[in-house]
Amino acid sequence: MPTREELSLLVRTVISDVLGTEAEEVREQTSLEVDYGIDSLELMEVGARLERSLRLRIEVEDLTAAQTVGQAIDLLQARTAGRS
Numbered sequence: 001m002p003t004r005e006e007l008s009l010l011v012r013t014v015i016s017d018v019l020g021t022e023a024e025e026v027r028e029q030t031s032l033e034v035d036y037g038i039d040s041l042e043l044m045e046v047g048a049r050l051e052r053s054l055r056l057r058i059e060v061e062d063l064t065a066a067q068t069v070g071q072a073i074d075l076l077q078a079r080t081a082g083r084s
Contacts, residue, residue, distance in 0.1 A: 001080050001081060002054070002080060004073065004077050007073050007076050007077055007080070008028070008073050009023075010050070010053055010054075011026075011050065011069060011072055011073050011076065012026040012027075012069065014046055014049045014050055014053070015032065015046055015069065017049070018042050018045050018046050018049070019032075019036055019038065019042065021036070026069055027069065028068060028069050028070030028073065029068055029069070029070065030068060030069045031067060031068055032069065033067075043060075043063055043064065044060070046063070047060065047063045050076065054076065054080060056076070056079055056080060058076075058079070062075055
């Protein structure tokens with residue numbers, strides 16, 4: 001099971017790759033919708049990449065429910081903890 005730090009790095013890296021920004025710019029308080037205007041296709045791409053990396057099914061509703069990057073990390077941490 002990855003640590004929260006490892007999940008944070010993975011999530012920020014995936015988001016930055018999809019949005020074409022630097023991982024250091026993506027912080028836990030970042031709102032992808034407000035700060036970056038992420039659209040549904042970009043969000044789906046983030047989800048698909050995280051699913052492949054973590055070998056974990058992520059529901060679209062879970063991704064859209066997370067208002068900040070930190071909330072998404074918390075969700076993934078709970079999901080990965082639940083499968084071990």
